[in-house]
Amino acid sequence: MNMLPGPAQAAAIGLSVALPLLLLCYARIAATGGSGRRFRLGCLSIMVLYAIACIALPGERHLADMLGGLFLLATAMMLWYILFSLLAWGFTLTLLTALVQAGHPLTLEQWAVAYMQGGDLGTFTHNRLKLLVRAGMVITADSKLAPTAKGLAVARLVKLVRLSTGLG
Numbered sequence: 001m002n003m004l005p006g007p008a009q010a011a012a013i014g015l016s017v018a019l020p021l022l023l024l025c026y027a028r029i030a031a032t033g034g035s036g037r038r039f040r041l042g043c044l045s046i047m048v049l050y051a052i053a054c055i056a057l058p059g060e061r062h063l064a065d066m067l068g069g070l071f072l073l074a075t076a077m078m079l080w081y082i083l084f085s086l087l088a089w090g091f092t093l094t095l096l097t098a099l100v101q102a103g104h105p106l107t108l109e110q111w112a113v114a115y116m117q118g119g120d121l122g123t124f125t126h127n128r129l130k131l132l133v134r135a136g137m138v139i140t141a142d143s144k145l146a147p148t149a150k151g152l153a154v155a156r157l158v159k160l161v162r163l164s165t166g167l168g
Helices: 007-027 035-056 063-088 091-102 108-115 121-134 149-164
Strands: 138-141 144-147
Touching: 007 035, 007 063, 035 063, 091 108, 108 121, 121 138, 144 149
Parallel strands: none
Antiparallel strands: 138 144
């Protein structure tokens, strides 16, 4: 039994390492848009390069090798997304930084004021809600909030991930 990765899997491993480098290159191009759009563009580019590699690589093509490479690439994209989102949006780290900069224990309200640089919990909540609306996951109508189809899909995906990891 050969334990070495096949050609498609080796290509996927190489492309997994190349993804953050590609994201750095896209960061230099203003036309790529915001962080989320840039990440999606990077993932799409990597998938296209993987498809080209699967076609262009010499030798016999094995479906298991290509499928295994696809799974490796998907796993790498999830890993890089976690790291990228911490760096690009850094919400959790920014909350931690605000708490550390205070230099003493804070109540939840004081923490929100420190994070929002003077705003209160209402401002904090409104800020988070704006992100959901901008992402197309929530709509507002008649002062009421409702999830969009995209929001429902994301919530179901999160629930599935939580269930599969034993968190929910």
